Amino acid sequence: MAKINKRRKKIFDMLKEHQTGLSGEFMSQQLGVSSRTIRSDIKALQEYLVEYDIRIISSPNKGYRFNKFEQLDTAEQNLFQEGVSNLETAKQRINYILYRLLENTFKDIVITQNDLAEEMYISLSTLKMHLNEVKDILQKYDLKVTQYKTKGIKVIGEEVKIRYCIVDMINTCSTEKFFQKILANVDIELLDKIIKETLSYKKIQLADRSKEKFCLHIAIGMQRSNCNKFVS
Known part of the structure; x- marks a missing residue:
């Protein structure tokens, strides 16, 4: 399932605010992307919203709009509760990157730096800066952040050391959601x-x-x- 990134959250907000509908052209101009990208983002959002019996319908005159609004608040709370735009300090952002990468080790998931930056609502340059500090922390456990082909980054190292790192992260700087x-x-x-x-x-x-x-x-x-x- 496609990731809900910052741009797709903005599309959700725009459609929620304009209940009568918005054209793809208008949204593409507002977000600075092509109409094709808007269509791709709409399709990705729909994958998540189907669980709440919400559809994004399209018509020639009205553009894109939600078919119902009763469950929107519930969907928004559940889908975007991981929204990490409240990561105000460098330490919070560094910890989040650590949590995200360690969480991904359970199923060998990779994530691109672009996706991670969008997820955190920060610039790619800021992410790279924090990632250097994350690497320093992981080095204490003989763990490394490596690029997996062209698909993204992940943590590698001995299993026992990954486990010790996770335990220490929970003990020293845990968040309830990560736990x-x-x-x-x-x-x-x-x-x-x-x-x-x-x-x-x-x-x-x-x-x-x-x-x-x-x-x-x-x-x-x-x-x-x-x-x-x-x-x-």
């Missing part, structure tokens, strides 16, 4: 309960902080294994 994404479908409370019972049975004592980190390592290990990422 929820990479640990989706893991019952942390149940896992914590099992660990406590096992430690008690084995008569092993761990400080609360160490126990929490141990739980996190196991949870991430489970998720990585589910994606065929194993440690020998």
